[in-house]
Amino acid sequence: xxxxxxxxxxxxxxxxxxxxxxxxxxxxxxxxxxxxxxxxxxxxxxxxxxxxxxxxxxxxxxxxxxxxxxxxxxxxxxxxxxxxxxxxxxxxxxxxxxxxxxxxxxxxxxxxxxxxxxxxxxxxxxxxxxxxxxxxxxxxxxxxxxxxxxxxxxxxxxxxxxxxxxxxxxxxxxxxxxxxxxxxxxxxxxxxxxxxxxxxxxxxxxxxxxxxxxxxxxxxxxxxxxxxxxxxxxxxxxxxxxxxxxxxxxxxxxxxxxxxxxxxxxxxxxxxxxxxxxxxxxxxxxxxxxxxxxxxxxxxxxxxxxxxxxxxxxxxxxxxxxxxxxxxxxxxxxxxxxxxxxxxxxxxxxxxxxx
Ligand SMILES: NC(=O)C1=CN([C@@H]2O[C@H](COP(=O)(O)OP(=O)(O)OC[C@H]3O[C@@H](n4cnc5c(N)ncnc54)[C@H](OP(=O)(O)O)[C@@H]3O)[C@@H](O)[C@H]2O)C=CC1
Ligand SMILES: O=C(CO)COP(=O)(O)O
Numbered sequence: 167x168x169x170x171x172x173x174x175x176x177x178x179x180x181x182x183x184x185x186x187x188x189x190x191x192x193x194x195x196x197x198x199x200x201x202x203x204x205x206x207x208x209x210x211x212x213x214x215x216x217x218x219x220x221x222x223x224x225x226x227x228x229x230x231x232x233x234x235x236x237x238x239x240x241x242x243x244x245x246x247x248x249x250x251x252x253x254x255x256x257x258x259x260x261x262x263x264x265x266x267x268x269x270x271x272x273x274x275x276x277x278x279x280x281x282x283x284x285x286x287x288x289x290x291x292x293x294x295x296x297x298x299x300x301x302x303x304x305x306x307x308x309x310x311x312x313x314x315x316x317x318x319x320x321x322x323x324x325x326x327x328x329x330x331x332x333x334x335x336x337x338x339x340x341x342x343x344x345x346x347x348x349x350x351x352x353x354x355x356x357x358x359x360x361x362x363x364x365x366x367x368x369x370x371x372x373x374x375x376x377x378x379x380x381x382x383x384x385x386x387x388x389x390x391x392x393x394x395x396x397x398x399x400x401x402x403x404x405x406x407x408x409x410x411x412x413x414x415x416x417x418x419x420x421x422x423x424x425x426x427x428x429x430x431x432x433x434x435x436x437x438x439x440x441x442x443x444x445x446x447x448x449x450x451x452x453x454x455x456x457x458x459x460x461x462x463x464x465x466x467x468x469x470x471x472x473x474x475x476x477x478x479x480x481x482x483x484x485x486x487x488x489x490x491x492x493x494x495x496x497x498x499x500x501x502x503x504x505x506x507x508x509x510x511x512x513x514x515x516x517x518x519x520x521x
Contacts, residue, residue: 170194171334174241176256178205178230180307180445181273182247183215183222185335187311190225192337198230199237206230218445222311238263243271243330245301246285249446250276250356253285257292269297269327271320275355276448277455284352299327300348301335302355302407304414306421310340317341319407321351343406350402353393355411359423359449360456361385362415364473366427367483381469382416387500388467392456395465400501423449430476431483453477468493 171194175186178200190196200206202217209215209230214223231237238244238260248256253274264270270293272285283291289298299322309316320331320342328344336342345351361381368377386409390400402408415421419428426447429439440450457474460467472490475481497504 169333171242171330172240173197173243173245173334174199174237175245175247176234176237176260177247178209178215178218179247179249180218181305182245183219183224184305184307184310185245185247185273186228187222187224188335188337188340190227192334194334196225196228197237197241198228199234200230200232203232206232219307219311234260235263238268241268243269243334245271245273246289247273250274250278250285250448251446251451254278254280254288254292257288261292264293264295266293266295267297268295269299269324269330270295271299271301271322271327271331272352273301274448275302275352275359276452277356279451279455282455282459284349284356286348286352297324297327298322298348299324299331300352300355301331302351302411303343304406304410306414306418308420313339315339317343317406317410319343319345319351319405321345321348321402321407323348345402345405345407347399347402349398350393350400351405351407353396353398354389354403354405354408356448356452357389357392357456358385358408358412358415359447360453360470360473361389361412362421362423363427363430363447363449363453363477364469365416366419366421366424366429367431367476368427368487369424370428370431371484371487373487378416382412385412385416385469387498388469391500392460392465392467395463422447426450436477450477 173189173194174197175182176199178198186196186198205217213226270289274285278288286298286300299320301318301320303318305318320328322328323346332342390403393400422445426439453473457470472486476483476486
C-alpha cells in the first residue's frame with residue numbers, strides 16, 4: 167500500500183462528514199457516499215455538508231457521490247458510517263462493488279436487531295472478508311470538525327487494517343490507538359449510549375456531580391457484567407473505546423444521546439425528542455435491544471431496566487431514580503469480589519442478626 171490511500175466513507179451524516187474531512191486533511195483522496203443525489207451535488211458545489219455539518223469547510227479533495235459503485239471503485243479503505251438500523255441494508259447494496267482486498271471499518275455504535283449482532287459480525291457475514299475493523303472512541307463529530315484534540319481506537323485482529331487506519335487518520339489533532347479486541351471496542355461504543363441518556367436525564371433533574379460520578383462508575387460495572395456474560399473481555403472498557411467514550415457522552419450536551427436524556431428529564435415525550443433531534447441517537451434502540459438480551463440471559467442490569475421503563479413505559483425519571491436507590495447494595499468491583507459472594511455474605515449477616 168502506498169503512502170496515499172484512496173478512502174471511501176459510506177454515510178455522510180455528522181460522523182461520516184467529520185471523518186472524510188480528517189482523511190482528506192491528511193492528503194488522501196476521499197469519496198463520501200450519501201444516498202441523496204441533491205445532497206451529494208450540494209457538497210461538491212459548496213465543499214460543506216449543508217444538512218449535517220453546515221459550518222465545516224471540507225477540503226476540495228472530498229468528492230461526494232450518491233453512486234455506491236463510483237464511491238467504492240478503487241477505494242483501498244472503506245469506512246461505514248451508517249446508523250445501525252440501516253447498516254446491513256447499505257452493506258448488502260454495496261456488496262457487489264466490494265473486493266476482498268479492501269479494508270472495511272465500521273464506525274457505527276449500535277446493534278442489529280435481528281440476532282443481536284454487532285456491525286463487525288454483519289461485515290463478516292455479508293462480505294466474508296478478512297480485513298475488518300471498528301473505529302470507536304471519544305469522538306463527538308462536532309468537536310472533530312473543530313479539530314479539537316482527541317484520540318480513537320482502531321480495533322481489528324488484522325495487522326494491515328490496524329496499521330493502515332493509524333496511518334490514514336492519525337495527525338496532529340487525532341491520535342489513533344490500536345487494539346486487537348474488535349468485539350470489546352464495539353460493545354463499549356454501543357453500550358455507553360445507554361448511560362449517556364441516563365446522565366442527561368440526571369442533569370435535567372438537577373442532580374449533582376456525585377450522582378453523575380456514581381452513575382458513570384456503575385454504568386461501567388453494568389457494561390462489564392454484560393460483556394463478560396457475552397464472553398467478551400471487559401479490560402477493553404478501560405481504554406478510549408470504553409471509559410473514554412463513556413465520559414464524553416455522559417458529560418457533554420454535544421452528545422445526541424445525552425440530549426435525548428436531558429429532554430426526557432425536562433418532561434418531553436420520546437417521540438417528540440427523537441423527531442426534533444434530526445440525527446440518530448443510537449442509545450434509544452440500544453436500551454430496548456440490550457434489555458431484551460439481559461432478560462433472556464438473566465443478566466442483572468438495573469440501569470438498563472430503569473431506563474427502559476422511562477423510555478417505553480412512561481415511568482417518571484425522578485421516581486425511577488428514587489426506586490433505584492432502594493436496590494440491594496452490592497459489590498463495588500465485581501472482578502475483585504463477585505456479586506454472588508457479596509449477596510451470599512449479606513444474606514448470612516441478615517440470618518445471624520435475626521438468630
Ligand atoms: N456523530 C458522532 O459524534 C458520532 C457518531 N458515531 C456513530 O456513527 C453512526 C452514524 O452516526 P451519525 O453520522 O452521527 O448519524 P447522523 O444521524 O448524523 O447521519 C446518519 C447518516 O446515515 C444516513 N442513513 C441513515 N439511514 C440510512 C439508510 N438506511 N441507508 C442509507 N443511509 C442512511 C443518513 O442519510 P439521510 O440524510 O439520507 O437520511 C445520514 O447520512 C452511528 O452509529 C453513531 O453512533 C460514532 C462516533 C461519533
Ligand atoms: O459516540 C459519540 C461520541 O464518541 C457520539 O455520541 P452521540 O451519538 O450521543 O452524539
